[in-house]
Amino acid sequence: MNVLAVSFLCSLLISLWVLRFSHIHSRFTADSDLSGVQKFHAIAVPRIGGVGIFVGVLLALCVRYFQNSSVDHFGLLLIFSALPAFLIGLLEDVTKRVEVKVRLLACMASAGLAGYLFNAWLGGLQIFGFDSLMLAYPAFSILITCFAVSGVANAFNIIDGYNGLSSMVAVIILSGLAYVAFQVSDFPIMISALAMIGALFGFLVWNYPRGLIFLGDGGAYFIGFWIAELSVLLTSRHPEVSKWFPLLLCFYPIFETLFTIYRRAILRRTHPGMPDASHLHQLIYMRIIRWSTGSDDGVLVTERNSMTSPYLWVLAALSVIPAILFWRYHIVLKAFSGVFAVVYVWIYWSIVRFKAPLWLRIRNHP
Template structure:
């Protein structure tokens, strides 16, 4: 598809230029904090990869507009709606001074814009009682939609911790959205999903495995919003698609966020926004990807970083595959959501207590 090729090439080239001329803008764009609890790189790296992803999408839909007005307009409107979330995330990448609350409000503003201009409102969640409230009081539907979109956006920002992790998880989820959109004959949503897949692959060429550039908050907010809105629009436009389909698709980043809040607020009794090094991907990095001679130089850290992400890609696939197979049946999807939650907690418990099966531990001489 032309939109896939265009978004890939533009993202690839823009990201290359950002890396190539890093010396000109590093004082503004580089992630120079290499000692924080959530930092796993040894040299300053540009963290504005989201710029290439956005430009890849934008050029692809401008080109598409002249080929197919309906699809091109839909994509461009979705880009326009995502701009508040992206811009405030991007400003945070440049200044490190935009608070979480401000970024949250920007995300909610993007959700409201998408709801108003594209009809992206949830009308039900297939839960007894809540659906009746949403029908009786439209403001409840608006609030739940904004909460859901903001939650998914924040979830993708939380899992953006290692080379290729958040971006490849997004590719896997977008593949599921594109498949179901194809099944129900919704070309605009399918092409929007494919376009972002192209942009993400252009970014991944430089991000994985060497980590030459990071996605940054702007990029994470962009892909989180894009996935959240395509999910809302897909279920709003096609009642046969279960509301639990996108929830199961995105359950890895969503549950990672919920579990993080539980761990910080209930177990550690700290503010939920307080950074720590206890995310599942961080535990996998430290305890499941090992260098047998204990070397922890730059090359070793880069290797461990890149080998951490595939574990989480597989975990994501365990949810995406049943979501794609049973996208119509909310009861089956609910059951698989429960199975995923139990599996996640078991994996976390096993890693914390060093009860990891040997065949899951990856070893290599450093």
């Protein structure tokens, strides 16, 4: 468990250092835009929390390397593969000028690099027609893998809207990955998942509930890539693990992304990359939490921000729990994926139509 302790302490201290000297770098690193449609914080906050997480994971794996080089050679290669995704996200955090398509291409480059270094690609999706096509055309398999990994990385950036939301969802998902990796005795994957969990907890000390530091794009892309690539490696190295296990495990951020594309491109006929304030977590904030807490002063804005996240933690757990229980059985996993999609859409449209169940509210608005 020392990998958890080392990554936690390193992430905690690096994040503290970022906060302590924020007056030096805040003009570059702070999220000072408080009026955007996706902004729900009251003061300018450093958005480079991903630096502490990256360094925490890196140092924890370096320490482990001297204890068991075969295990943590794996982790260090994964860190190296993550560099394009992390660095382009960090560049966006500092400049605020990197286009979405450039960031997605960087995530695909990370996926391609990891696939090459580990010789691990998605060999199938357990969907009729796709598996034979991916086996017949390796280039198609490589393309699907890179697209899937970049999609998951972007999904974690999309749900990164409130204090503790994306990071705690990642902890829940990584716990499932670590558990199944332990079940199949894949200790490199298990240790890599634990290293990220420890680093995320170190970040969460400062991020939740007060929101003193944000993940930023660098942190969100790094976390999403880490989870996606561990999923690819787990299913490619262990055929007994269903390809639908990581899909159901990450179903909340993935479905949030797909539903957002549908909502923007089909319903509103706008560009899918155009930001709005209609994500599920934003609706919960505006139409459930906001009504429950009264005025709009700065303290209550931060309080409402943090009160929103646990709703989505529970939603994420609703897909993670059955994924862990039935990680071998793709038919059961597909059934639960369908159930989760129905539940998500029901919750979304109930809130949109102001018909959210009363039990979702913490207390009735006076």
